[in-house]
Amino acid sequence: MGEPVHRELIGRLAAARRPVVFSGAGLSAESGIPTFRGRVDHALWSRHDPQQLASIEGFERAPELVLEWYDWRRGLVVEATPNSAHVALARWQQATLITQNVDDLQERAGADPDRVLHLHGSIMQDRCHATCGWSMPADPDSPRGWHPCPECGARTRPGVVWFGEGLPEETWALATRACSNADLILVIGTSGVVQPAASLVELAAASGAYVVNVNPEATPLDSMADTCLHSAAGEVLPELLPD
Numbered sequence: 001m002g003e004p005v006h007r008e009l010i011g012r013l014a015a016a017r018r019p020v021v022f023s024g025a026g027l028s029a030e031s032g033i034p035t036f037r038g039r040v041d042h043a044l045w046s047r048h049d050p051q052q053l054a055s056i057e058g059f060e061r062a063p064e065l066v067l068e069w070y071d072w073r074r075g076l077v078v079e080a081t082p083n084s085a086h087v088a089l090a091r092w093q094q095a096t097l098i099t100q101n102v103d104d105l106q107e108r109a110g111a112d113p114d115r116v117l118h119l120h121g122s123i124m125q126d127r128c129h130a131t132c133g134w135s136m137p138a139d140p141d142s143p144r145g146w147h148p149c150p151e152c153g154a155r156t157r158p159g160v161v162w163f164g165e166g167l168p169e170e171t172w173a174l175a176t177r178a179c180s181n182a183d184l185i186l187v188i189g190t191s192g193v194v195q196p197a198a199s200l201v202e203l204a205a206a207s208g209a210y211v212v213n214v215n216p217e218a219t220p221l222d223s224m225a226d227t228c229l230h231s232a233a234g235e236v237l238p239e240l241l242p243d
């Protein structure tokens, strides 16, 4: 650090008036939460495809299995702690924090829940699988297995967005508004290939936002970025977003 590119960037971040952060699995991977891109390296789950478990078809075919999978994943989240990137972002009061992550590490790092937009829902919530709208915080200590919805009797399920489902409308509307008004977008730990979420970066860039991409590896988003930092977010963000 201390190189000219970082000095200039620290100034840009501090001066941004309507900044947006767009984060993905890489941010929470630094807290030890697996990204589930391929097979799961775990005795119970290595036979299963995470993409199948995270789909409507998977849930309707084997609901108990899918609920068990989410119970296990919820346990990983409960045991994880926010990393220094989550903490630095939580302190950046003016930023809207859009995330593809379903964990609550950003909130537990101290971010106001009202400025965290979970595009893919929250694993710490349960909701009704039908359309009655029932939802409540999940109880990690509750007995496993499925519970009927207290409102309509349908199945309950984790409050995440599965393959084959649309993004939550209100959250999506808030995210697109923030991106179309943004003067800077800081992209963290996402390859930017999952649509429609990735189109938010294009929207911000087309609206004139300065694009910063932080990812240890090169990604398709590099070509859209004004500045790329191939670093771990937990190392670089506390220096870019000082107290």
Ligand SMILES: [Zn+2]
Pocket: 128, 129, 130, 131, 132, 133, 134, 149, 150, 151, 152, 153, 154
């Ligand atoms: Zn219901």
